[in-house]
Amino acid sequence: MAPLTTIEWKNNCVRIIDQTKLPQERLYEDIATTEAMYDAIKILKVRGAPAIGIAAAFGLYLGIREVPDTTVVSVFLKILKKKAAYLAASRPTAVNLFWALERMQAVAGKETKGHTTFQLKNILLQEAIKIAREDAEICRKIGINGFKLIKDFGTILTHCNAGSLATGGMGTALAPIYIGAEKGKKFKVFADETRPLLQGSRITAFELMAAGIDVTVICDNMAAVVMAKKGVHAVITGADRIAANGDTANKVGTYGLSILARAHEIPFFIAAPFSTFDLSIKSGAQIPIEERRAEEITCGFGKTTAPKNVKTFNPAFDVTPHANITAIITERGILYPPFVKSIKKMMQ
Amino acid sequence: MAPLTTIEWKNNCVRIIDQTKLPQERLYEDIATTEAMYDAIKILKVRGAPAIGIAAAFGLYLGIREVPDTTVVSVFLKILKKKAAYLAASRPTAVNLFWALERMQAVAGKETKGHTTFQLKNILLQEAIKIAREDAEICRKIGINGFKLIKDFGTILTHCNAGSLATGGMGTALAPIYIGAEKGKKFKVFADETRPLLQGSRITAFELMAAGIDVTVICDNMAAVVMAKKGVHAVITGADRIAANGDTANKVGTYGLSILARAHEIPFFIAAPFSTFDLSIKSGAQIPIEERRAEEITCGFGKTTAPKNVKTFNPAFDVTPHANITAIITERGILYPPFVKSIKKMMQ
Numbered sequence: 001m002a003p004l005t006t007i008e009w010k011n012n013c014v015r016i017i018d019q020t021k022l023p024q025e026r027l028y029e030d031i032a033t034t035e036a037m038y039d040a041i042k043i044l045k046v047r048g049a050p051a052i053g054i055a056a057a058f059g060l061y062l063g064i065r066e067v068p069d070t071t072v073v074s075v076f077l078k079i080l081k082k083k084a085a086y087l088a089a090s091r092p093t094a095v096n097l098f099w100a101l102e103r104m105q106a107v108a109g110k111e112t113k114g115h116t117t118f119q120l121k122n123i124l125l126q127e128a129i130k131i132a133r134e135d136a137e138i139c140r141k142i143g144i145n146g147f148k149l150i151k152d153f154g155t156i157l158t159h160c161n162a163g164s165l166a167t168g169g170m171g172t173a174l175a176p177i178y179i180g181a182e183k184g185k186k187f188k189v190f191a192d193e194t195r196p197l198l199q200g201s202r203i204t205a206f207e208l209m210a211a212g213i214d215v216t217v218i219c220d221n222m223a224a225v226v227m228a229k230k231g232v233h234a235v236i237t238g239a240d241r242i243a244a245n246g247d248t249a250n251k252v253g254t255y256g257l258s259i260l261a262r263a264h265e266i267p268f269f270i271a272a273p274f275s276t277f278d279l280s281i282k283s284g285a286q287i288p289i290e291e292r293r294a295e296e297i298t299c300g301f302g303k304t305t306a307p308k309n310v311k312t313f314n315p316a317f318d319v320t321p322h323a324n325i326t327a328i329i330t331e332r333g334i335l336y337p338p339f340v341k342s343i344k345k346m347m348q
Numbered sequence: 349m350a351p352l353t354t355i356e357w358k359n360n361c362v363r364i365i366d367q368t369k370l371p372q373e374r375l376y377e378d379i380a381t382t383e384a385m386y387d388a389i390k391i392l393k394v395r396g397a398p399a400i401g402i403a404a405a406f407g408l409y410l411g412i413r414e415v416p417d418t419t420v421v422s423v424f425l426k427i428l429k430k431k432a433a434y435l436a437a438s439r440p441t442a443v444n445l446f447w448a449l450e451r452m453q454a455v456a457g458k459e460t461k462g463h464t465t466f467q468l469k470n471i472l473l474q475e476a477i478k479i480a481r482e483d484a485e486i487c488r489k490i491g492i493n494g495f496k497l498i499k500d501f502g503t504i505l506t507h508c509n510a511g512s513l514a515t516g517g518m519g520t521a522l523a524p525i526y527i528g529a530e531k532g533k534k535f536k537v538f539a540d541e542t543r544p545l546l547q548g549s550r551i552t553a554f555e556l557m558a559a560g561i562d563v564t565v566i567c568d569n570m571a572a573v574v575m576a577k578k579g580v581h582a583v584i585t586g587a588d589r590i591a592a593n594g595d596t597a598n599k600v601g602t603y604g605l606s607i608l609a610r611a612h613e614i615p616f617f618i619a620a621p622f623s624t625f626d627l628s629i630k631s632g633a634q635i636p637i638e639e640r641r642a643e644e645i646t647c648g649f650g651k652t653t654a655p656k657n658v659k660t661f662n663p664a665f666d667v668t669p670h671a672n673i674t675a676i677i678t679e680r681g682i683l684y685p686p687f688v689k690s691i692k693k694m695m696q
Contacts, residue, residue, distance in 0.1 A: 022655075023652070023653070023654055023655040023656075023658075024652060024656075159569075190661070192569070193543070193645065193653075193654070194569070195541070195543060195567035195568065195569060196567050198653050198654075201645070201646065201653050201654035201658070202653055202654065205654055205655050205658045206654075206655045209655050209658060214659075215658065215659065216658075216659040216660060216661050217645055217646065217654050217658050217659070217660050217661075218645070218660065218661050218662075219543035219544050219568065219600070219601075219645055219662075220543065220567070220568050220569035221507075221540070221542070221543060221568035221569070221600055221601025221604055221605075222600055222601070222661065222662075222663065222666075223604060224601075224603045224604030224607060224666065225600060225603055225604070225663055225666040226661065228603070228666075230661070252567070252569055252570055252573060253567075253569025253570070253572075255572045255573055255576070256569055256571060256572030256573070256604070256608055257569075259572060259607060259608055259611045260604055260607055260608075262611075263607045263610075263611070297541065297549070297565055297566070297567055298549065298565065300649075301648070301649030301650065301651045301653065302649065302650065302651050303649045303650055303651070304371070304372060305371070305541075305546050305549050305550055305649060306371055306541070306546075306549035306550065306553055306554075306565050307370075307371040307553050307554045307557050308371070308372075310371075310549070310553045310557060310563065310564075310565050311562075311563065311564040311565070312564060312565050312566065313538070313564050313565075313566050313570065313574065313578070314566075314567075314570075315570065315573055318570075318572065318573040318576075
């Protein structure tokens, strides 16, 4: 069974899996308007930075496809800009969202010379499809590179969701596992549930089960005993931002996992595309960490599970120092320490 | 503000805090019959091994106090035995439950000579009160000893609940913090929420707030970043069983915390009474670990948060190797490595 497809262009609509219905129900929804896409991004029907970028690109096309073909190009471009600004407000922190909207506008701007509005509309659709296809290709390359690292291993532990439900393809951290499945290799995966928002139990477990891969959900605090007792051969997670020295920001809990992996002499891999690297940041100390609202911890399941007005600390991410990372898997190859050199070389 | 009193003899009843109502409501309930106590233990209105022992002792007295004073002693003892067997079935795994019921029966058996049923009933009430008082004294001694270790520290991290709501006194892991509060010392406490059952956010946070102590709830996977960024000076947890070499079984997650503490050069303390040590067990490898049902992970909050039929691994405890423990705080003093020697010496 192949990895789930989170988002695709189908029957002149954008077909998405409504992730707010997971894990109880696998509901596909056909998005036909830019407003519906705005809502889908805003309420997390689509989530995961790469998937959001793709959704925004298609969403922008949906916003301009009804513009009459006879519209003057300069007017068309103004409408495009307005629709992009509208979509950009759906989730103000996801970098891929802005990146995709800018790329779409840039291609339209570049192509105006000699093209009609009719042609530009088609160029924009093709660009959105291209963004999705490129992301799928990146995921597959990460998978192929990562599989080389883990092909002799049996049991993998992962955290949060960096899989097919977060990207236009087979994901990043989960891609090597999917490539393995294609080759008939049966990995056993432990998925941290990943409090507070439970992306591991809700999403990673769901997509691995859907692809026929052996997955076991654990609470985050069980990772240490799983490493000690269950023969974990590698930890693989995704990344939200990687500094020039290899320090990696990812979902909170990743840093602790990297320490536990080290203590158990288990390799710790980060899987992330080229676009995740930020050479303007020298080390992890400079990566700002978003703190989120208390209710994610105190009533994350529709039920209050902590005293009223209790203090909380709820960082969304933490930073794993490069010294704890065995290798970083990218679509351009596998990076090894010293990362400051290997990253620089890859970026050239 | 003093620590909460979980269980006490008051107005000819056993007054308990109904812990099933926490953290939303602090509801005291007066238990007047052995059947009501059976239910209170069974549905976790009372929880925590020492508190359960005390509850059982009082529950046994409630079961025999209505026996007519004129009853022949041998008949009275048979009724006592029957009531004890009834209470023993309330939670078949809590060691303190059996220990307390046996102690109550033993004292009655020992005292029969020359005593009437009327007198035996009073002896049993006094014994239950004594069990509760002894437990409170043990907690206070642990607190005094532990406070010596942490008096110069500011910030403490703890896991699960080993506080006043689990014992007849001020708890074990939390006792040094309460002793500090009595002395005007203001600790800042980080409480792991402690998945799957959230004893940290539901119970530890509740009792510390009730006692006016500064507490911040975090998800378990945030402990590492808290250690790195928030100046944690010590980790203190309770224990469920301690082997002859100091290996300690405690709530799952404790083992991982001990590794994280070591990596951050933070002292890691276990606080536990003498009765927790089991010299018949040489090392932690021999401690059996209970695995609990999947639903605690997959729908622990009345809402399904994982795919249907997903596999889980749900160990209730893990074992922290003695090498990761800085010191063990007991009512008889503080034990340091090598624990195999210091434990042996204490037990003599």
